[in-house]
Structure formats: C-alpha cells, structure tokens
Amino acid sequence: MLERVARARVDLRMGLPVVLTTGEEAILALSVESLSSTRLADLRALGDVALALTARRAATLKARVYDQDLARVSVPTDVGLSWVQALADPADDLQTPMKGPLTSLREGTAELPRLAIALVKSARLLPAAVYIPLSDATNFAQTHDLTLLPKAAADPLLNTNSPLHPVAAARLPMEASEAGKLHIFRPEDGGEEHYAIEIGRPDRSAPVLARLHSACFTGDVLGSLKCDCGPQLRGALGHMGQQGAGILLYLNQEGRGIGLANKMRAYSLQDQGFDTVEANHRLGFEDDERDFRLGASILRNLGFSAVRLMTNNPGKIAMMEKTGITVTERVPLKVGENAFNRHYLATKAAKSGHML
Numbered sequence: 001m002l003e004r005v006a007r008a009r010v011d012l013r014m015g016l017p018v019v020l021t022t023g024e025e026a027i028l029a030l031s032v033e034s035l036s037s038t039r040l041a042d043l044r045a046l047g048d049v050a051l052a053l054t055a056r057r058a059a060t061l062k063a064r065v066y067d068q069d070l071a072r073v074s075v076p077t078d079v080g081l082s083w084v085q086a087l088a089d090p091a092d093d094l095q096t097p098m099k100g101p102l103t104s105l106r107e108g109t110a111e112l113p114r115l116a117i118a119l120v121k122s123a124r125l126l127p128a129a130v131y132i133p134l135s136d137a138t139n140f141a142q143t144h145d146l147t148l149l150p151k152a153a154a155d156p157l158l159n160t161n162s163p164l165h166p167v168a169a170a171r172l173p174m175e176a177s178e179a180g181k182l183h184i185f186r187p188e189d190g191g192e193e194h195y196a197i198e199i200g201r202p203d204r205s206a207p208v209l210a211r212l213h214s215a216c217f218t219g220d221v222l223g224s225l226k227c228d229c230g231p232q233l234r235g236a237l238g239h240m241g242q243q244g245a246g247i248l249l250y251l252n253q254e255g256r257g258i259g260l261a262n263k264m265r266a267y268s269l270q271d272q273g274f275d276t277v278e279a280n281h282r283l284g285f286e287d288d289e290r291d292f293r294l295g296a297s298i299l300r301n302l303g304f305s306a307v308r309l310m311t312n313n314p315g316k317i318a319m320m321e322k323t324g325i326t327v328t329e330r331v332p333l334k335v336g337e338n339a340f341n342r343h344y345l346a347t348k349a350a351k352s353g354h355m356l
Contacts, residue, residue, distance in 0.1 A: 001153040002162075006190045008147045008154075009123040015039060018119070019134065019141040019148045020112045026137030028146075029116040032088040032128040037081045040130070047132035049075040050105060051087060052113035054127045057284030061087060063102045067110035070117055074103040075130065088128035090282040091265070094272055115151050118158045124259030127284040162189035164297050172197075176234070177241035185298055192252035196298050197237070200245035207306040207328040209246040211236040212295040212316050214253045217260055225340035226267065235335040236310050247304065249295040256280070257289030275347040292316050296323035312354045 008018045015034035020027050028046065030039055043049050051073045053063065058071035065071045075084060086092060087099055116129035134140050141148035164185040174180040176199070183196040202208040213236065219229030233248075240246025255263025262283060269279035277287050296319070299307065306326040309317060310333050317327050337345055345354075 001150075002157060002189055004147055004149055005119075005154055005157050008119055008149055011147050012120055012123050012125060017043075017146060018116075019137050019146050020115050020119075020151060020154075021134075021137040021148065022111055022151045025109075025112065026134040026140075027112045027116070027131040028134050028140070029112070029119075029129045029131040031120045031123070031125045032085055032130055033120070033126040035081065035084065035130060040081055040084065043130060043132050044077065046134075049130055049132055050113070051075050051084060052110075052117055052129045052131060053087065054117060054284040056281045056286065057088070057090075057128065058104075060090060060093065060282050061099055061102060063100070064104035064106075066104060066106040067114070070110060070114055072105040072110060072113055074105055084130060088126045088284070089265070090269060093282065111151060115149070115154060115158075119149075119154075121285075121289070122158055124262065126262065126265075157189065161291060161293055161297065162187035162191060164188075164194065164294065164301065166301060167193075174237065174241075176237035177244075179244075183298075183302065185301070194252055194294055194298060195250040196302060197248040197250060198302070199237070199240040199243075199247070202245040202247060202304070204303040207308045207326070208304050209240055209243055209310060209331065210299065210304070210307040211240075211246075211248045211310040211333070212251060212292055213248055214251050214256070214290055217254060218263075225338050226270075227341055227344060228335065228337065231335040232333055235333060239310070239331075239333075247299070247302065247307075249298055251290070251292075251294050253290040253294075256285075256287075257291070258283070258285050276344055277347060288315070292319040293323050296320055296325045299325055314354075 011018050012031040015036055017028050017030045020029055053071045055065045055069050058065050063071045063073055116131055117127050120129050121127045164187050167184050167186045169183040172180040172182045179200045181198040184193055186193045213233055216229035218224035219227045220233050223230055236248055254260045265283055266279040269282055280287055306328055308329040308331055309327045310331040312333060320327050
C-alpha cells in the first residue's frame, strides 16, 4: 500500500486521476492544480463533477461548509477549466472576488473527498480536487490502469510519519565548526530526506543544545530578507560551534510544510497586502502544516532523549514533550529582524504565539 500511495502522489502531480474507495463507495479524483480541459471533459462524460476545497479556502469564497474541515461544491456544466482553477487558486481573488454563486453539497459522506484533499496536500499541490462518483471502482481502475487506494489502508499512511532510516553520515568541516558531521535520513515512503548536523561530540546522556530548522530555500540559500530563517540557521550553528557541541535538525518542510511553489503563491498574496497567516488560509492551508515529530524521531535515532531547545516557537517545545523528548531549557534565538520582515515577525508573535 505504501507504494500505491507514493504512486498516487506522482499521478496527481502529472494530472492523472486516482480511484479512491471505502469498499462501499468510490470516487475518481484529480488535482485541480494539474487538471486540464481534456481531463475535465473526460470527467463530465462520466458523471456530475464536484470540487473539494478545505474549509479555509471555502471561507474566502463564502462557500457553505457542511463537512467541518472541507466543502464540497457542485461544478456547473457550463463552466470551463479557468472557473474551476480560480476557486482553488486565490491569485485573482482581489480582481474577481465574486466567484459564485456556489452550491455546496451536503448529501452523502465527505470521507473520500477528504482523502483526496489529503493526497494533493501531501503531493505539495494546491489543496483542491475535482471528483465524480464511481460504481465499480476495481473494474474501472483495472480497465484504465489507474491507481486504486482503499481509504482504510491509505489513511494511516497519510496521517502518520513514514519511518525514517539513516542512510549515510560523514565528517563535514564547516564555517561554524570544523568538528561537524552530517547525517542523512530517508523515509520509507520515498518522500523527502531530512538531515541532522552534529557539531562536536555531544554527550548522549545529557540534554543537547538542539534546533529544529525547517528548510527555507529563499532564506537559507538566497539570503531573503522577507524572513529570519537564514540568520536563524547561521546563528544556531554559530552558537553550537561556540559551545563546542550541538545538533541541528534540517527538516525538508519548506514554507511551513506547504512546499516552495505554494510558499511563492503565499508571497504573491502578501504582496497584495495579506499577512503570512492570511495568505496560507486563502490558499486553503492551515497556519502551519509542519510536523516536528520528524525531529523527535531523528533525535531518538541518534541517541538523544533530552534537549536544550533553541527556538522561539512554543509549538516545537510542546511537540518535543508530546513525543517523549524532554525539553530542559528553551534557548532564545532572536536574530535577523529587518525592515522587510518586521511585519512578518510581528504576525508570528501575534497569531502563532512565537516568543519574539
């Protein structure tokens, strides 16, 4: 089943449909982001098309939400691909704020549309999917060589982290410390690898100075002034180098877990006047989609059970404690404020509880 979930992610990114089933009911689902006019026409030839959106995106569109965390919207027969994609992508919301009238569906269950949303999110696509009901899922999937995912088997794989395994480690002298070592961890599901940067030789029997750092291509690599990620990365490594020991976990959860493409969409919305949280919500995401249990898993693998956590985010502390890693001390990390990111940092403090 792990292989089928991985294949489903690839299929959705390529614009191919997947078949989802509970055993009693089934749907044929596609990602809106990768949807084509031809695929939309193919769907219409098979049945009435509906669109699944997260409740966050539905709130922006003023669509009624009958299923708590998502809305199911009927797709009229006389609209084209651009109408469907405009409901999923907020890029032109300010130019054309009235997308409706929208008819939300309330009959039946939302189990399979919810699974479709989870799949497209895990594929780092916009959280929106179109779908139609199917009467014979197994036969349809076999006839058209499509990935078939039973909900009961797929749900646990999407709602829990894939186990991480160490694949390589080597000494790595760095500017922050010549006594560096880089560990690579790979998940079983074929997802993105995560890294642990070990400074010196930390005592496994004592709390280690540690930081959970989410990948930020724009800040870490390009030196973006829109965030404080680059200065935090270099500041944390520098402090560990001065202390002579530490562990920095570099987790590939770009853009608070929504991926680089969606992060750039959020930046574009910020240019329109929305703050970072509002931008994520308009895209259909939560404030923060990251899962710091990944960091706890790596720490345990490396033999650490207690940390002095270098962070301004209370959520990281709570997640470490919840997963069995003791946080003996919070070490503040306040660096990188400038004229371009001052509002961003204020939003993190006001809406996400960061201690800045």
